Amino acid sequence: MMLDVQDVSLSFGGLQAVADVTFSIGEGEIVALIGPNGAGKTTLFSLISGFLHPDAGRIRFDGRDITDREPHEIAALGLVRTFQITQPFAHLTVAENIAVGAHLRLRSRSDALRQAAMVAERVGLAGRLDQPAESLTVAGRKRLELARALATGPRLLLLDEVMAGLNPREIDEIVPIIRAIRDGGVTVLLTEHVMRAVMQLSDRALVLNDGRLIAEGAPRAIAEDPRVIEAYLGAGAARRIREEPAHA
Amino acid sequence: MMRAGVAIVIVLAALLPAPWLLHSDFWLNFAIMALYYGFLGQAWNILGGFGGQFSFGHAAFFGTGAYTSAVLQLRLGVDPWLCLVFAGILGGAVGALVGALSFRYGLRGSYFALVTLAFAEVFRILADSVEFTGAGVGLQVPLRQSAANFQFPDKAGFYFVILGLTALGLAIAWWLENSRLGARLVAVRENEDAARALGVNVFRTKVIAITLSGALMGLGGTFYVQYFLYIDPTIAYGPAVSVSALLVPIVGGLGTVFGPLLGAFALQWVNQFAQLAMGNAIGLNLVLYGVILVLMIMYMPNGLFGLARVSARRLVRRPA
Numbered sequence: 117m118m119l120d121v122q123d124v125s126l127s128f129g130g131l132q133a134v135a136d137v138t139f140s141i142g143e144g145e146i147v148a149l150i151g152p153n154g155a156g157k158t159t160l161f162s163l164i165s166g167f168l169h170p171d172a173g174r175i176r177f178d179g180r181d182i183t184d185r186e187p188h189e190i191a192a193l194g195l196v197r198t199f200q201i202t203q204p205f206a207h208l209t210v211a212e213n214i215a216v217g218a219h220l221r222l223r224s225r226s227d228a229l230r231q232a233a234m235v236a237e238r239v240g241l242a243g244r245l246d247q248p249a250e251s252l253t254v255a256g257r258k259r260l261e262l263a264r265a266l267a268t269g270p271r272l273l274l275l276d277e278v279m280a281g282l283n284p285r286e287i288d289e290i291v292p293i294i295r296a297i298r299d300g301g302v303t304v305l306l307t308e309h310v311m312r313a314v315m316q317l318s319d320r321a322l323v324l325n326d327g328r329l330i331a332e333g334a335p336r337a338i339a340e341d342p343r344v345i346e347a348y349l350g351a352g353a354a355r356r357i358r359e360e361p362a363h364a
Numbered sequence: 365m366m367r368a369g370v371a372i373v374i375v376l377a378a379l380l381p382a383p384w385l386l387h388s389d390f391w392l393n394f395a396i397m398a399l400y401y402g403f404l405g406q407a408w409n410i411l412g413g414f415g416g417q418f419s420f421g422h423a424a425f426f427g428t429g430a431y432t433s434a435v436l437q438l439r440l441g442v443d444p445w446l447c448l449v450f451a452g453i454l455g456g457a458v459g460a461l462v463g464a465l466s467f468r469y470g471l472r473g474s475y476f477a478l479v480t481l482a483f484a485e486v487f488r489i490l491a492d493s494v495e496f497t498g499a500g501v502g503l504q505v506p507l508r509q510s511a512a513n514f515q516f517p518d519k520a521g522f523y524f525v526i527l528g529l530t531a532l533g534l535a536i537a538w539w540l541e542n543s544r545l546g547a548r549l550v551a552v553r554e555n556e557d558a559a560r561a562l563g564v565n566v567f568r569t570k571v572i573a574i575t576l577s578g579a580l581m582g583l584g585g586t587f588y589v590q591y592f593l594y595i596d597p598t599i600a601y602g603p604a605v606s607v608s609a610l611l612v613p614i615v616g617g618l619g620t621v622f623g624p625l626l627g628a629f630a631l632q633w634v635n636q637f638a639q640l641a642m643g644n645a646i647g648l649n650l651v652l653y654g655v656i657l658v659l660m661i662m663y664m665p666n667g668l669f670g671l672a673r674v675s676a677r678r679l680v681r682r683p684a
Contacts, residue, residue, distance in 0.1 A: 165561065191563035199561070205554035216551040219544045220563035228547070268562055 124173030405612025405624030416553025421480030427600030429585025455582015502596025617669025
């Protein structure tokens with residue numbers, strides 16, 4: 117297994133943000149982590165990537181225990197996250213932003229910048245290399261998050277709502293990009309609110325509610341699981357998802 | 365990228381003949397002091413400009429360098445040129461210590477600034493209280509003018525030394541702009557969490573930067589001692605040095621290779637102008653200096669270098 121999360125719990129004071137969560141991800145999968153707002157998805161991402169440390173439980177990446185490691189060490193092992201609220205290096209250019217990621221594996225500045233240009237091509241930012249990151253649109257910033265993470269040469273990518281705030285056309289553009297990343301040998305765990313994208317992309321979905329994992333399975337099956345419908349989707353939404361592929 | 369390297373060589377070559385062109389000691393002293401403040405500013409710029417960690421206490425490193433030179437010469441008879449090396453090492457060591465302590469506990473922004481200020485004050489009080497630093501009386505380096513003794517009979521010698529240090533500072537800034545460490549340092553300045561997520565060891569990056577910054581300040585301290593042959597706790601560890609070191613890059617352009625040099629010359633002119641304009645009225649020159657400073661920072665948020673870059677871009681665009 118590429119990622120093993122075992123009985124992981126974390127509480128902030130009296131709030132149990134993540135409770136006894138256990139799951140694993142195999143190499144080459146695209147797994148979606150879904151759940152209503154406040155379910156604990158981003159907290160779980162922070163735990164896996166080392167930004168937070170759990171009160172209990174272990175996290176293993178590639179057989180290595182990373183529970184108590186720091187984010188930069190985990191990134192060096194090949195597990196890299198993006199942020200739901202994009203965190204660009206605002207005053208740097210797109211190329212310089214991506215190069216920071218590329219420097220994880222490449223010492224030389226010119227190699228890192230060359231790598232940055234290549235990655236920008238893959239995510240559709242090729243024309244914007246010299247533009248300051250702060251001038252990008254929301255969609256551009258989401259791509260930049262993706263590009264920087266990708267430039268580190270990860271084996272497992274944690275994508276935190278890379279499609280939030282995008283319009284349907286922009287979503288249709290980014291879906292094949294993520295699929296191509298997986299086909300390039302990178303395992304992907306993503307959180308997403310855009311159900312259509314989850315259905316199109318993921319091999320498997322995990323459903324989180326109130327910090328607990330309440331269901332796991334193929335996205336279609338999940339959409340029909342009464343527990344999930346009750347917790348998150350609502351009956352109307354479940355019906356909509358069933359009908360959507362017909363005109364998607 | 366390479367253009368900056370070429371520009372450094374050109375600037376240094378242009379500055380080199382100053383002692384032969386400036387026939388008055390007054391103007392040579394003017395140039396020496398401008399380069400000296402430019403060098404201190406460059407030291408501060410490494411941590412504050414590139415790394416975004418605003419220190420109000422760079423005197424801690426400067427003073428340590430100054431006292432290292434003075435104490436080693438006077439108490440142990442160490443060669444003054446060798447003292448320069450020790451001053452750099454000790455300035456860097458104090459930088460590493462202050463950095464390790466404050467960054468370990470995640471101090472940022474104004475908290476970091478205040479802690480560095482506190483460190484400098486602690487050093488000032490210590491230097492004021494213990495015997496081997498000469499306490500409040502300070503230390504006077506005996507006059508023995510010779511190049512071998514790092515005391516030049518004419519100002520030209522000092523000019524070439526400070527120009528050499530300027531070259532060192534420019535080279536380090538240029539290297540930061542073209543290296544992985546520099547890229548990481550700037551990333552830390554822009555967004556620490558994003559940098560960590562991309563595998564940057566934020567703590568290590570900041571400690572390296574403050575060590576480098578401290579080492580250069582230490583060298584500046586030695587230069588001060590050799591030029592003025594006197595040091596006391598207020599000169600060494602007082603806030604004046606800390607403020608000069610941060611003002612120069614802020615006026616010139618933070619996180620740029622040439623900002624500190626530009627800022628130092630500009631401030632030196634402003635200072636001179638204020639003295640001329642206010643002539644006999646004691647203190648008024650400082651008021652004028654302050655007013656000009658406020659205006660400069662208000663209207664040039666990116667410093668002189670940023671202003672120059674914008675105007676250059678406009679000039680280039682105009683013919684099109």
